[in-house]
Amino acid sequence: MKWKDWEPFYLRIVREMGYSIEKDREAARVLRALLLEGDKYILKEELASVVKKKAYVFGAGPSLEWALKEFEFSDGTLIAADGATSALLERDIVPDIIVSDLDGRIPDIKLANDRGAFIAVHAHGDNVDKLTAYVPLFLRVLGTTQTEPLDIVYNFGGFTDGDRAAFLAEELGAREIVLVGFDFGETVGRWSKPGLREHAPIWESKRKKFEFAKELLEWLEKNGRARIKYFSPR
Ligand SMILES: Nc1ncnc2c1ncn2[C@@H]1O[C@H](COP(=O)(O)OP(=O)(O)OP(=O)(O)O)[C@@H](O)[C@H]1O
Ligand SMILES: Nc1nc2c(c(=O)[nH]1)N=C(CO)CN2
Ligand SMILES: [Mg+2]
Structure with missing residues (x-):
């Protein structure tokens, strides 16, 4: 997704x-500095090399358990x-890529990363x-932002971790x-959420996030090159 297409959604x-x-912009600058300090960051081209023609993007909805x-x-x-990383690990599956703003279970994300998963940190x-x-x-x-991209901190479009992962797959x-x-x-x-023991009734801010996520995925379906499908049993 180009910046000019993303900007109206973002606003x-x-x-x-x-x-x-301004806080979002400052966060992107902080992430850039951390990546440069640690020198363990990767560029878009390296991540693209692990993306096949077909990509499965796992969201954290209740049907994930059944699908797995x-x-x-x-x-x-x-x-x-x-x-969703935690659900995959429960079944001994290590994802190739994790897309996260780091509010999932960090020990699980770290474990998957140690076992080879790349991580796109937002x-x-x-x-x-x-x-x-x-x-x-x-x-x-790999670093991502929702404001203007900075050399090593990318913006492929998308808002919640789920739809952002789909935009990343398309871009790569x-x-x-x-x-x-x-x-x-x-x-x-x-x-x-790390604190949840059971599936939970949706709360207001999450509802708003889901509305944007749905709208963005519809945009991707219409304007992207990839075919988008929702998993259903064959
Ligand atoms: N019913 C669902 N419950 C949770 N996630 C879902 C559901 N359906 C789809 N998803 C997708 O799965 C993604 C992974 O969920 P997760 O809650 O870990 O990430 P998140 O976007 O960081 O949410 P938040 O910002 O509220 O923490 C969501 O971003 C969303 O796009
Ligand atoms: N400023 C801000 N931006 C976000 C947030 C959030 O909580 N605050 N959550 C996201 C993932 O759903 C994506 N972007
Ligand atoms: Mg998150």
């Missing part, structure tokens, strides 16, 4: 969600949106403390993107 998001553009029992997902690149105005605490612990990190060359565990309904999957 609506900050207005509706009450975010600060049903199917092997062995014919594509596996991209986990944040909390900077925003509300996770600077997490960036500072955890980015130095990770290997193979996938031509078929299968969304698994994407149930934008009334129930938030139990992997979504």
Whole structure:
């Protein structure tokens, strides 16, 4: 997604969600400095080399558990949106890529990263403390932002970890993107927040996030090169 297509979405998001553009920008600068300090960051081209023509993007919706029992997902690149990493690990699957703003279960993200997963870490105005605490612990990190991109901190478009993962797959060359565990309904999957024990009724800010995520995925379906599918049993 080009900046000119993303900017109107972003301006609506900050207005509706009450975010600060300046704080989002500052977070991108902090992430850039952390990546340069640690020297374990990767560039877009390196991440693109692990993206096959087919990519599965795992969201943290309740249907994820059923999907992981049903199917092997062995014919594509596996991209986990944040909390979905924990569900994959429960079944001994290490994703190829994790897309996260670091509010999933950090020990699981770290474990998957140690076992070879690349991680696309997203900077925003509300996770600077997490960036500072955890980015130095990770290997193979690609930085992303929702404000103007900075050389090594990319903006491929997308808002929540799930839809942002789909935009990343499109940008890095996938031509078929299968969304698994994407149930934008009334129930938030139990992997979504470290504090959740069970699937939970949706709360107001999450509802707003889901609305934007749905809209962005519709945009991608219309304007992207990849075919977008929602996983269903064959
Ligand atoms: N029912 C669902 N429950 C949770 N996540 C879902 C659901 N359906 C789809 N998803 C997608 O799965 C992604 C992974 O979820 P997760 O809650 O870990 O990330 P998140 O975007 O950082 O959310 P938040 O900012 O509220 O922490 C979400 O971003 C969303 O796009
Ligand atoms: N400023 C800000 N930006 C975000 C946030 C958030 O909580 N605050 N959450 C996101 C993932 O859903 C993506 N972007
Ligand atoms: Mg998250």
